[in-house]
């Protein structure tokens with residue numbers, strides 16, 4: 001190679017190295033604000049976040065000084081927090097030999113207390129902590145990644161604080177082990193019951209509870225669960241019908257992500273890749289505790305068929321919106337509506353987002369009415385249909401698909417109206433009327449959410 005050519009190569013390499021270093025510096029900088037995650041400079045934690053994300057935000061009070069033996073903690077806290085002491089006394093921790101005192105989890109120095117993270121529990125329960133950490137290899141969603149996932153979702157920082165303060169209450173599952181066996185009983189029996197999951201796995205984007213209770217499994221649980229012996233582990237032969245943890249944490253594995261194919265359900269996947277076939281076999285093995293494997297496989301193929309049907313309807317709605325956009329009939333369009341506060345790119349290069357791959361995931365608000373209808377379809381109706389199909393709630397599938405079709409018809413009709421209006425303007429005035437940006441850019445909601453989070 002000639003000397004001249006080599007110089008170009010070095011210049012390119014140096015520029016690339018510089019770009020990588022600058023990128024890394026930018027990420028470090030953006031993570032070093034008062035909040036946490038990639039947008040840490042755009043929000044401030046609330047006091048309660050100290051408990052929901054203890055590894056990140058907890059700092060001990062300094063109102064009581066001294067190091068105490070376990071017995072002293074219990075003695076004084078009989079008066080300070082009697083409920084906690086009562087629960088602790090009823091727990092396996094208080095019955096164990098040697099006892100697991102308050103100080104084993106919180107530390108002995110009262111000016112340097114800690115709120116126990118999975119690492120602290122993992123000193124004595126290494127298997128459970130390891131299982132949970134190992135979820136990371138499956139990516140999100142997963143309990144291990146739940147906190148990062150919420151903090152780095154654009155809508156977490158884009159929306160007013162009052163609307164997003166509670167995200168971390170559920171997504172705290174990554175930083176504390178008391179989500180399913182609540183403090184200070186820490187009971188395994190409690191965690192085996194579906195109620196342990198419902199605190200978080202409920203509501204329109206993830207109606208796991210409603211679909212489960214409507215299924216044959218859930219109905220059986222509702223009818224006779226009160227008489228089941230919950231001290232038995234989640235294995236074949238222990239329970240007549242499965243609960244959430246029976247299926248998703250089979251054998252007591254503290255992993256919920258190792259079998260998931262459709263995952264959250266917000267994007268179409270191919271269930272027949274070799275990786276997904278392995279996961280499906282794991283599912284069938286769980287069902288085979290009680291059902292014929294062939295039958296179980298057929299039921300799960302029914303889920304895939306339901307998903308394909310739902311995505312046909314979603315894609316039909318996306319196509320209608322894309323055509324409107326191409327004909328400049330979608331208003332307020334990009335540039336006419338408030339930019340996402342955290343996205344500089346959005347200000348420089350405003351663009352409409354239709355469909356998951358264009359970034360629909362961040363279109364939780366701040367879109368035109370017809371796009372919002374599509375959002376309702378994609379986020380609520382489709383996810384309701386998915387969970388109903390996954391959990392065996394046949395009536396729920398019918399209801400949700402009826403809603404999907406109804407909304408698609410609504411979008412079709414609205415698209416036709418917009419088209420007629422656009423053509424009428426063109427015919428009468430020879431031009432399209434501009435949208436009124438004030439309506440969108442200066443409303444009270446807009447000003448509120450543009451304030452710092």
Ligand code: HEC
Pocket residue numbers: 059060061062063064067068069070072073074076077080102103106107108109110113
């Ligand atoms: C002499 C009484 C006394 C003793 C002994 C004592 N505590 Fe406390 N503890 C308190 C009081 C009072 C508070 C409330 C402090 C506050 O809110 O500022 C408290 C609060 C706490 C909290 C809650 C902190 C928070 O941020 O919410 C924990 C955890 C705690 N104690 C654990 C312990 C442990 C572990 C021990 C033994 C090592 C212990 N305590 C011994 C009186 C005591």
Ligand code: HEC
Pocket residue numbers: 050051052053054073074077081084085088093100101102103104105106115116176177178183184186
């Ligand atoms: C097995 C571990 C463990 C033991 C033992 C334990 N705690 Fe806790 N404690 C926790 C966890 C986990 C939390 C919740 C942490 C969070 O929310 O970030 C907690 C939270 C607390 C809190 C603050 C939140 C609340 O519910 O008010 C207090 C106060 C507290 N513990 C006191 C005690 C006292 C007193 C004892 C002994 C009687 C004790 N703990 C024993 C694990 C433990």
Ligand code: HEC
Pocket residue numbers: 092093096097100104105116120121122123124125177178181186187188189
């Ligand atoms: C110092 C060691 C130690 C620490 C720290 C500890 N544990 Fe335990 N844990 C035990 C022992 C010992 C038992 C009783 C085991 C037995 O009886 O077989 C137990 C039992 C349990 C059980 C089973 C209860 C049941 O109903 O069968 C759960 C759940 C549990 N711990 C959760 C936790 C969580 C969550 C944390 C952290 C917040 C934690 N533990 C921290 C030692 C510890």
Ligand code: HEC
Pocket residue numbers: 138140141142143145146149150169170171172173179180191196197198199200201244245248249256257258260262263264
């Ligand atoms: C404290 C709240 C909380 C509790 C309690 C909870 N989860 Fe979750 N779970 C979450 C969150 C948050 C996510 C999504 C995490 C993310 O965004 O990556 C999740 C995700 C999941 C997933 C999706 C995994 C995937 O790969 O698609 C499954 C399955 C799951 N949880 C099962 C359960 C079961 C079963 C229970 C009860 C035994 C339970 N969860 C209890 C908060 C919780």
Ligand code: HEC
Pocket residue numbers: 140141149150151153155156163164166167168169170171199200201202203205206263264265
């Ligand atoms: C009631 C509990 C709860 C609250 C509150 C909550 N989430 Fe979640 N979130 C979940 C559960 C459960 C899942 C997983 C659902 C599944 O896999 O079916 C989830 C999934 C997610 C996912 C998708 C994970 C992925 O990788 O696909 C993101 C992102 C997310 N939540 C962000 C947020 C944000 C931001 C907020 C606040 C505006 C929030 N969540 C509030 C429980 C909650």
Ligand code: HEC
Pocket residue numbers: 118121122125128129132143173176177178179180181188189191192232233234245249251252253254
């Ligand atoms: C998503 C819910 C969930 C979370 C989060 C969770 N557990 Fe559990 N845990 C369970 C269930 C369900 C069981 C019962 C398993 C069985 O029957 O085999 C259980 C059982 C246990 C047991 C008793 C095991 C035995 O064989 O008796 C321990 C110890 C335990 N968990 C510790 C932890 C620790 C440590 C963490 C945090 C790293 C944690 N758990 C987080 C649901 C959960």
Ligand code: HEC
Pocket residue numbers: 194197198201206208209212217242243244245247248256259260261262263264283390391
């Ligand atoms: C009979 C077993 C079974 C029971 C019981 C069950 N699920 Fe599921 N769940 C499934 C199957 C199968 C899927 C779809 C999995 C896929 O597409 O890979 C699923 C999907 C999910 C998902 C989406 C993430 C994933 O793993 O694909 C969550 C979250 C979830 N269930 C939570 C729950 C909760 C919470 C309960 C209890 C209220 C529950 N499940 C009860 C079998 C079960």
Ligand code: HEC
Pocket residue numbers: 216217220239240241242247283286287288289290291296299300392
């Ligand atoms: C612990 C036992 C158990 C496990 C595990 C289990 N089921 Fe079931 N299942 C039952 C019982 C009991 C019924 C209600 C009686 C019946 O209809 O056979 C039932 C009913 C059903 C039904 C309704 C059947 C009908 O004819 O209406 C479907 C569908 C179903 N299960 C699917 C599954 C799938 C899929 C899995 C695995 C993801 C699974 N089950 C795991 C026990 C189980």
